[in-house]
Ligand SMILES: O=P(O)(O)OC[C@H]1O[C@](O)(CO)[C@@H](O)[C@@H]1O
């Protein structure tokens with residue numbers, strides 16, 4: 001996750017102290033072929049780097065026009081989304097709520113609570129993951145804590 005957060009100094013300090021687990025996912029390994037559905041469980045742990053909440057790296061799908069469904073099992077947070085054209089959207093995760101990620105949108109799960117954010121996800125198994133754009137540009141928006149509340153602000157590092 002180096003370079004993914006806005007506050008690089010806070011990230012380096014945190015890493016010096018402890019290499020904490022930010023997120024993990026468990027997938028059943030359905031073959032990545034047309035017609036199949038990939039599915040699994042994602043867990044984003046609670047925490048912050050500077051004032052930015054723990055989150056997944058985020059990705060586009062290699063088959064860009066791939067949608068994905070996430071169902072929140074526990075915890076709270078957000079799904080941050082953006083299209084290549086720069087349209088941004090954010091949906092809240094609360095237990096029992098499903099979030100639809102439309103095709104063409106990069107997506108990142110963010111834990112703004114004090115418990116693990118647990119979601120179930122499903123998408124076409126041959127869609128692939130494209131991390132390149134997010135690794136080099138980041139998302140246009142970030143979710144950070146201000147006055148003890150999560151706020152969505154422009155990403156100062158976005159390029
Ligand atoms: O791929 P990222 O952005 O690291 O996020 C991981 C999550 O996204 C998925 O790739 C599903 O889109 C899962 O495998 C996992 O839960």
Ligand SMILES: [Fe+2]
Pocket residue numbers: 059060061068107123
């Ligand atoms: Fe995805």
